[in-house]
Amino acid sequence: MNKNIWIWNHYATNMFKDCAGRHYWFAENLINRGYTTTIFCASTFHNMDKNIDTGSKKYVKDKVNGIPFVFVKTPSYQGNGKTRIKNMVAFYRNIFPVAREFAKIHGKPDVILASSVHPLTMLAGIKLAKEFKIPCICEVRDLWPESIVAYGALKKDSLVAKSLYQGEKWIYKKADSVIMTWEGGKDYIVHQGWEKAVDLTKIEYISNGVVIDSFDKNSQESKLIDQDLENSNYKNIVYTGSIRKVNNLGLLMDAAKIIQEQGRKEIRFLIYGSGNEEEVLKQRCIDENINNVIFKGRVEKKYIPYILKNSYINILHNQSTSLDKYGQSQNKLFEYLAAGKCIVQTYSTGYSICEKFNCGVSVPIQNAEEIAKAVLNLCDYEQETLQKGENAREAAKHFDFGILTNKLIGVIKNVDGSGEKG
Numbered sequence: 001m002n003k004n005i006w007i008w009n010h011y012a013t014n015m016f017k018d019c020a021g022r023h024y025w026f027a028e029n030l031i032n033r034g035y036t037t038t039i040f041c042a043s044t045f046h047n048m049d050k051n052i053d054t055g056s057k058k059y060v061k062d063k064v065n066g067i068p069f070v071f072v073k074t075p076s077y078q079g080n081g082k083t084r085i086k087n088m089v090a091f092y093r094n095i096f097p098v099a100r101e102f103a104k105i106h107g108k109p110d111v112i113l114a115s116s117v118h119p120l121t122m123l124a125g126i127k128l129a130k131e132f133k134i135p136c137i138c139e140v141r142d143l144w145p146e147s148i149v150a151y152g153a154l155k156k157d158s159l160v161a162k163s164l165y166q167g168e169k170w171i172y173k174k175a176d177s178v179i180m181t182w183e184g185g186k187d188y189i190v191h192q193g194w195e196k197a198v199d200l201t202k203i204e205y206i207s208n209g210v211v212i213d214s215f216d217k218n219s220q221e222s223k224l225i226d227q228d229l230e231n232s233n234y235k236n237i238v239y240t241g242s243i244r245k246v247n248n249l250g251l252l253m254d255a256a257k258i259i260q261e262q263g264r265k266e267i268r269f270l271i272y273g274s275g276n277e278e279e280v281l282k283q284r285c286i287d288e289n290i291n292n293v294i295f296k297g298r299v300e301k302k303y304i305p306y307i308l309k310n311s312y313i314n315i316l317h318n319q320s321t322s323l324d325k326y327g328q329s330q331n332k333l334f335e336y337l338a339a340g341k342c343i344v345q346t347y348s349t350g351y352s353i354c355e356k357f358n359c360g361v362s363v364p365i366q367n368a369e370e371i372a373k374a375v376l377n378l379c380d381y382e383q384e385t386l387q388k389g390e391n392a393r394e395a396a397k398h399f400d401f402g403i404l405t406n407k408l409i410g411v412i413k414n415v416d417g418s419g420e421k422g
Contacts, residue, residue, distance in 0.1 A: 002034040003110035003416060006099075010091050010121050012041035013052070016062070016069045018301065022141075022331075023115065025211055027067045029405035038106075039067065040098070042074040042091045051076045059098045072098050092120040099128050108132045111412050113179075115139035119167060126174045135415035138175035139206075143188065143323065144168065150321040151246065165192070172198040176415040179204045179408075183351035184326030206407045209399035210334040219305035228270060228294055229310050235379050236270050237344070238311035240304055241318075241332060243275035243295075248319040251346070253281060253290060254368030259375060260292045267292060267379055269315075272307055274298035308339035313378055313385065316354075320347035320366045327351035340393035342378055342385045346371050359392035 007023050015021035016039075023039055030037040043052040043060075054060045054073040061070050074090045077083035103109070114125025114136055122138040129136035145164040148154040154161050172178055172189065180188075186203050189195055229236060243249055249271070256269050274297060285293050299307070308314055314336045328349045336343050337353075343360030345352075354360040361378065363370045378385045397403070 002036070003412065004036040004107060005030060005412065006038055006040060006109040006112045008040045008095065008112060008114045008121050008125055010042050010088065011046045011117065012039050012069070013043070013045050013071065014048075015039070016041070016064055017045065019064055020211075020214075020301070022208060024067065025209075025401040026405055026408060028065070029401060030409070031066060033405070033409070035409075037067070038070060038102075038109075040070045040072060040095065042087065043071040044074050044076055044087060049076070049078070058094060058101065070098065070102060088118050088120055092124050095121075095124050096128065103132070109134060111135050111137060111416055113137045113139060113408075113412075115141060116144065117142045119144050119164070119171060122171050122175070123167070126171065129176075135176035136174075137177045137179060137411060137415060138171055139179040139181075140185070141181050141208075141329075146188070147321075147323060150323050151319075169194050169197060172203075175202070177202045177204060177411050179206050179411060181205075181207050181329040182327035183207070187350070188326050204407070204411050206404055206411070207399060208329045208331050208334055209401050209404045210338045210396060212338050212396055212400045215305045215335065215338045218302050219309050222300075222302040223306050224299065224303040226296070226307070228296070229307060233266065235267050235312040236310075237267065237313045237315050237375055238270050238272065238307060239315045239317060240272045240307065240335075243271065243273050243278040243281065245277055246319055247275070247277070247317070249277060249281055249317070250284070251366070251368055251371065252315070252317060253284060253288075253293060255371035255375065256293045257288065257290050258368055258372040260290060262376070264376065264379070265292075267375065269293045270296055270311070272296045272299050272304075304335060305339065308335060308341065311339070311341050313342050313344055313375065314339060315344045315346065315375075316360075317346040324348065325350040328353060334396065334399050337392045337396035337399065340389050340396075342388040343392060344371070344374050344378065346374075353395065357391050357395035357398075359388050359395050361388075 009023050012023050015024040027037045027039055043054050052071045059070050059072050072091055072094050074087050077087040111134060112125045112129050114122045116122060125136045145154055145161045149156045149161060183205050185205060186200050189198050259267050282295055316333055324347060343354055345354050345360060345362045347366040348362045348364055352362050354362050361374045363374050
């Protein structure tokens, strides 16, 4: 008899709306394989002024495509300030009575999968699992506080950071298993000096990924009419994603300017996305006469597969940090792989997927000159670039959510005793 799995992800509310995302796809695959699976999330939608009305109840339940969701009552918030912290704390506090009441009606779970971003969800998962006398798998998709420290928003030796590190260490010790979405997760624990306190054998690696069939279907059914993208006179270098200061797209403008100054009129950058830096960068292109960058604006997610499949090169870019040494697992990377086009990664990482599968180029130093050089080389050697694109498509098969769910089932069997350890 297959097990009853509860997946806890504060921000999975958006997955209910989008019918997509890591835990949506895990749940879909688990249900198809006979597991009873329920996703618990906040009633609020992240980055949206919207809240599912729970009325006077602590939670409401709904289904989408056969996947049950439980929406835990939480207050609305905006931005990353105090109201968001209140929202996190409310989810943590409310998940306890909600879980107990839900278990009385529907039966308690066999395993809880408690997923970050913030660590309070994992803390609650460990505590409830102990109460229910079941295992808890903690899934770490973002390092708190290490990622905050890496981006300079928190000092590593501050009292707040030290407290968060101790809480993080406690979670790793108490969880029955820890899933990390980047391959160097064990390295991180060793670098923190926690390897004697934390059993490294229970650290598992399950990356983010892609549903290849859905990606291909969207690329056929949701085609974007875009004369710039479809113009075969150009080699289009495509970026998809946010345009904010943290993404540092000014560096791509610098690289584009270098390419333009070398007279390579057939190469241009198409930027799909939006953010508070968009107008600033557009104005910069006007002021500096940078003519080989076109801002395409925000597009619906359904058009992304078509866009990526019709580029010459897809460029994976964000601000490089000290976390890169532990690997990579951006959602867009796996979409880039599925698109079957060569990837230029504007920084280097440990456990590089681009290098492992020879599906692109990782720039050794993240600066404009190196980015421009990588783009120019790939535009000059078209056959090599096409081959790297074919390699990318093959690599995507390793990260399809069907394969990733097999790995998750292996972890579930390990912690509940129904499979062999290892």
